[in-house]
Amino acid sequence: MNRVLLSEDRDGVRTLTLNRPKRKNAIDAELWAALADAFRAAADDRSVRALVLTGAGGAFCSGADISTPDNGHPIYRMRALTDVALLLHELPMPTVAKIDGVAVGAGWNLALGCDLVVATPGSTFSQIFARRGLSVDLGGSWLLPKLVGLQQAKRLALLAETFDAKQARALNLVTWVVPETEIDAFTDDLTARLVAGPPVALAQNKALLNAGANLTLREALAGEAAAQGLNFATADAPEAFAAFAEKRDPHFTGRWTVHRPPARGAEGSANGDESHS
Template identity: 40%
Template sequence: MSTVLVERSLGVVTVTIDRPKRRNAITGAVVEDLLYAFEKIARTPADRAVILTGAGGAFCSGMDLSEPVSPDPLTFMTRVGQLCTVIHDLPRPVIAKVSGAAMGFGCNLALCCDLVVASQDAIFGEIFADRGIALDGGASWSLPRLIGIAKAKELVFFSRRVEADEAERIGLINRVVPATEIDNVVASWAQDLADGPTLALSMMKSALNNSFESSFKRAIDSESLNQTVAFGTSEAREAGRAFAQKRSPQFRADENPG
């Protein structure tokens, strides 16, 4: 029985961790089910934008410490790292929709996504020090880039829990909305992205993800190559026609039905 639900509608894929009785805590089975879902999305051109969320009022409470780490810690954490990498590198925009707890790995799983939208009841926690364990989920990479190294050290050294409003204020997440509005806001964002220029968005995502490891010259050279490719795409041609005709571009006009 799968621990992950996958729903598709109009180019948007919603991936839901479905262990509400454990507040969607992560096990080896969850990691494998998420990997399968995201690897399939990467191979499916019709999947144009992704929402990652959790069932039952929590995003993800972290690793399920009641489950054995199998077959051994290194193998397990290697698969966890592969999951984070697949999400981070996925050539589609990914939105984390966070309600309730996003703790430990759950917090960092959200940060693997491109955008994080949280309800006002959400709480983010880098609780590893309380558990006597080290960081995972790419936090040592993502936290300093999002909030600066000093604030990152504060959060992880003291196992800080951060409510949604503060998370938005310090730049940890993108947006906080009332719980009654989060479904509509995230659905709107995801549909806008799904209706957008998929190839251009994937190139922009890759360029921004690599920006801290790149020199300015290398970034300029990469942008030149990306633009050379982009200028020749049907997306760019449609945008040009739309501009001339004073209408919104229809980037999905050439999609095959179904």
């Protein structure tokens, strides 16, 4: 992995660490490209059951690095941000932002693009864009109204105030606030629970919830019905039912199991069942 973005895999969890601590992990062109590559790689790797995004050196991310000269047209710079935001949003596995320190501007919206956010009490947050003569980006105009409602989103964007973790939690912009000494263990436990879940069903839940806010009830119900069809075609639903009956914990794999009759004249098992992983 690129030196500005560290990657570690352990027990089904991939941890990506923004690694520009001298710049409080501000994201330059190299780091934007590394994030895009890392998200694409994670999306294609079925061994990754959960993804954690964090920062090195006592900061999460201080936003886009505006100190680096860039003579290119802004449309190309914004394309890099757009790619990262969409790739993160569309990752099939659950994603967790682990924040200790500053998370401002695009850095905060990068965290909000994750499914769950864990922060320490000393963390600070700001939609700082207006103080820089800019408007919100990295999906902030879409994320904030959905998370806090339109009026509070306008407060965040127009005033560019700085919030502590307690205030961010009160606005539903942080899922949990955990002491600094406990955040690693808390995140490890959280991701272990996510990894133990049914991967296909979790991916379907995530996609349904992401899309649901923009759908009619009829459209949402149709999406739910289609998703359940996919879930029942895996080994996980029968495994859950069996585990419940046997009073044990289920073991979910996401394995695709299809039962269908063989083609006419084909040789095979007597009942024609086929199982595909």
